[in-house]
Amino acid sequence: MTEHPWLTQLNERGYRLTGARRAVAETMANSDRALTPIEVYDMAREAYPALGLVTVYRTLEALEETGLIQRVHQPEGCQAFITAPGGHQHLLLCQQCGRATLFGGDDLENLIQSIGRETGYQITEHWLQLFGLCSDCR
Amino acid sequence: MTEHPWLTQLNERGYRLTGARRAVAETMANSDRALTPIEVYDMAREAYPALGLVTVYRTLEALEETGLIQRVHQPEGCQAFITAPGGHQHLLLCQQCGRATLFGGDDLENLIQSIGRETGYQITEHWLQLFGLCSDCR
DNA sequence: ATTGAAAATGATAATGGTTTTCAATATCAG
């Protein structure tokens, strides 16, 4: 039996493989939009009905710590999570359908460096998030 | 008696001028770092002891709606607010002392436009927030 | 396969920040 790559990664981090984790991980991995813990709970229970909400919280925490998902900040709240393939990426969210598109922030580096010079800050982290309408919704 | 400009702006928006609002507005206006509702509550009560926490929430809402303060998103949470002089600005937060520096995002416009072209999104809003150490703390 | 220590789970309760409700109070136009 071959496991989803996410589960393999969790396992390598010392997490045991369980039905609950499989259900939560696959729900997140298959979603192209941000999901709240409750949404994950409802969706993952279709595959694993015995799942408890507390376990959803704990598994999301594990997935975030492992770098497989990231928290999404939105005007309405900051409780949602979305896949984070390949580490640090920037988000572009559709305000209509909720779809999320990831993009690299290569051009951002220059901007950040010049801001660091101007302000005297040693900048260690950055967040860029865009909102708009995706090609289908506009 | 001359009022703080923020209070004049609130008044022009139809809000009445009260001691509670004066205390909350001045606490926010005088802070150079992000404050949570509870922090505002504790600080503003020094000037206006009868202040209730509920009124802090309501006044922060009014100040945000009027564009005088903005919500600050941080890894630990997104409940804090900070002054927003001159409308939309970007934040640079010191991870050590919490001080916030504002900067314009002029150079960002080009980047955003090219991302819009690449992704097919019609981008309507953007958030950029930087974290690091300020000149005093590094 | 079996065993057993340690991890994981889920039900329940506790927590704590935010909102709602509502009667009393304060503001301010007339």
Add this chain to the structure above:
DNA sequence: CTGATATTGAAAACCATTATCATTTTCAAT
């Protein structure tokens, strides 16, 4: 001044998140 209306703060309600804990499951070592 006066009164309609906005505002206030205390208390209660709400609800997402976290802590507790007895039970179950995983999985490495037999």
